Amino acid sequence: NAGVTQTPKFRVLKTGQSMTLLCAQDMNHEYMYWYRQDPGMGLRLIHYSVGEGTTAKGEVPDGYNVSRLKKQNFLLGLESAAPSQTSVYFCASSSLSGVSEQFFGPGTRLTVL
Amino acid sequence: RKEVEQDPGPFNVPEGATVAFNCTYSNSASQSFFWYRQDCRKEPKLLMSVYSSGNEDGRFTAQLNRASQYISLLIRDSKLSDSATYLCVVHTGGFKTIFGAGTRLFVKA
Numbered sequence: 001n002a003g004v005t006q007t008p009k010f011r012v013l014k015t016g017q018s019m020t021l022l023c024a025q026d027m028n029h030e031y032m033y034w035y036r037q038d039p040g041m042g043l044r045l046i047h048y049s050v051g052e053g054t055t056a057k058g059e060v061p062d063g064y065n066v067s068r069l070k071k072q073n074f075l076l077g078l079e080s081a082a083p084s085q086t087s088v089y090f091c092a093s094s095s096l097s098g099v100s101e102q103f104f105g106p107g108t109r110l111t112v113l
Numbered sequence: 114r115k116e117v118e119q120d121p122g123p124f125n126v127p128e129g130a131t132v133a134f135n136c137t138y139s140n141s142a143s144q145s146f147f148w149y150r151q152d153c154r155k156e157p158k159l160l161m162s163v164y165s166s167g168n169e170d171g172r173f174t175a176q177l178n179r180a181s182q183y184i185s186l187l188i189r190d191s192k193l194s195d196s197a198t199y200l201c202v203v204h205t206g207g208f209k210t211i212f213g214a215g216t217r218l219f220v221k222a
Contacts, residue, residue, distance in 0.1 A: 042117065042212035043157070043200075097208055099144070102157075104157050
């Protein structure tokens, strides 16, 4: 099993450009999450999904959109990138909410110039 | 005040030492508690869950003190491979899981 995979691993964007980050999991988990991690701060939840076709806002959703058309995939979109979105983005999945382990992907390092 | 607070460290300890980290949380209704480990430039991975009765996994012991609202992680006989950042994670209900900023540990030979 690959677990949770993310593409791309690295990306540099110019302000105003758009991009999509792809997350895939092969553990048949219902719950999927997108986080960002910035220096000196904990992981912050951007959006999450409780199942195929559902999405919800997390703590810091502004400037991002998500879609979960298939159970195994969770896409994060940046519509118009800003330098404040320079961060490391992690996708995670879990079988249950809150009480079970979250499995993380390797992360995407995004720089917005 | 942050919902989950950790001493950022770094903690610099020699091999074989015992080291302890504390983490405080603000929401008294918090339900589940975890310690995750994150290696440099890698993803977080679950180290252990923290139960009300405390739990031990080899050299690692986790404790929960609900009255004082903190959890702790004790590492005995530190190894070089224990060098990492340790994240305190608190689930407060629904989909609200709060990650602490982490405590960095360096174990030196």
